[in-house]
Amino acid sequence: MSVAPRITQQDFYKIAPAARDALIALGKAVDASGLPKDLTELLKLRISQMNGCAFCLNMHLGIARKLGVPAAKLDLVAAWRDADIYSARERAALAWAEALTDFAHGAAMDGAYEALQQEFSQDEIAFLTAAIANINAWNRISVGLRFAPIIEA
Template structure:
C-alpha cells in the first residue's frame, strides 16, 4: 500500500474540529432518541457505499460490542430487501444512503417524505449530521489510505 499524507495528523486543528462536529452529532442523536446500534448501522452503510475498509472494520466492531446481531450486519448492504429492519431504521438508512450519494440523486423528495413519515425533525437532523460526519471520516481515511491489516 502506498504511503500518503495522513490528513488527521497533517492538520490537527481541522481534524479536531471534525471530531467536535461528530461529538455534537452524536449528542443530537442521543437527544433525538436514535439508538446507538442504528448509529453504527448508518456508519457501516455509508462506509460500504464509500468503500472505506478502515471505517467498516471499526464500526462493525463497535456495532458488535453494542450487541448488534451478525445476521443484521450481514444484510445491512441489502437492508431494503430484508425484513430485519424496522420502519425507523429503514427510513434512517434510506436517508443516510441518499446523503452519501448526494451527487447521484440530491436526496430526492421520496426519500425525505419516507423519512419524515416515521422520524421526527430532530431525528432527521441527527441522521443527517451523523451521515455528514461519517462521510467526512470516510473521505479522510480513504484519501490518507489508512492501513487495514488483519
Template sequence: MTDALPPLPLIGLGPQAFAAVNALHGAVEEAATAAGLEPILLELVRLRCSQINGCVYCVDLHTNAARRAGEKDDRLAQLVVWRESELFTERERAALALAEAVTLVHDHDAGRALHRAARPVLSEPEAAFVAWAATVVNTYNRIAVTSRPVAAAGV
C-alpha cells in the same frame, strides 16, 4: 494496479484540518445523542455510508464499533441489503435511507424521495443528526480512501 497513485498522507500533511474533522465528529455525536439517536443506529448509518463509499478501513472500524455497541452479526451481514431484509426496524430503515441520500448526493431526485420517506418516521432533530452523521462519516471515508491507512486488527 501498476498505474495506481501512492496514498496521499492527508492526516500527516494537514493535522489541524484532521483535528477539525475530529472535533466536528465529537460535536455531532453529542448532539445526535441529545436528539435521541441510539449508538447502534449511528454505527449502522456510518457503516452503510462506508460500504457505499468502498472504504475498507471505515467498514472495518464501524463493523467492530457496532459489535461493541451490541449489534448482531446477522444484521451486520444484511446491512448491505437492508431494503430486502426483515431485520431492520422502520426507524432504522428511515435513517439508512436518509444516510444513503446524503451519501449519494449526486442523485437529487432520489435524495428528495428518500428524505421525504424518512421524515414521517424521524423527528426533525433526529433526521438532522442522521444527515450530520452521514456527512461526517463521508468526510472520514474520503480521507481514508485517499490516504489508505491500514486498519488495526480488532479496531
C-alpha cells in the same frame, strides 16, 4: 494499485489536529442528541461500504459488535432493502443515508426524506443528517489518504 497509506492516520492527526477535532466534535454532538447509537453505527457501516472505506468499516463493525447489534443486521446492511430484519426507522434512515451519499440518484432524495419524516422528528432528522455528513467526511479523508484498517490480533 498500491494500498500503502499516502498519509497515515497518526500523521494526519498530527498534521491536522483541528480538522480531526472538528469531526470528532460533530460525532459527539450526534451521540449527545439522543439518537440510538446502534442506528448511527448501521448508517456509518452502510455509508462506509458505499464509499469503499476499509478503515471506517473495520472501526464501525467493531463498535457495532460491542453495542450488541445483531450479526444478521451487520451482515445484511449492504442489501438492507431485501432483508426484513430492519425496522421502519432503520429503513428510513438507511434510505436517507444512501440518498445523501450518492447524489447521482437525486430524484430518490425527496422520497427518502418523506419516509424519514414518517419515522423521525425534525430534531432527529437534523442529527441524522449531521451523522451522515460526518461519516462521509471521514470516509473521504480515510479513502483519499488510504488509512490502513487497524486489525487487532
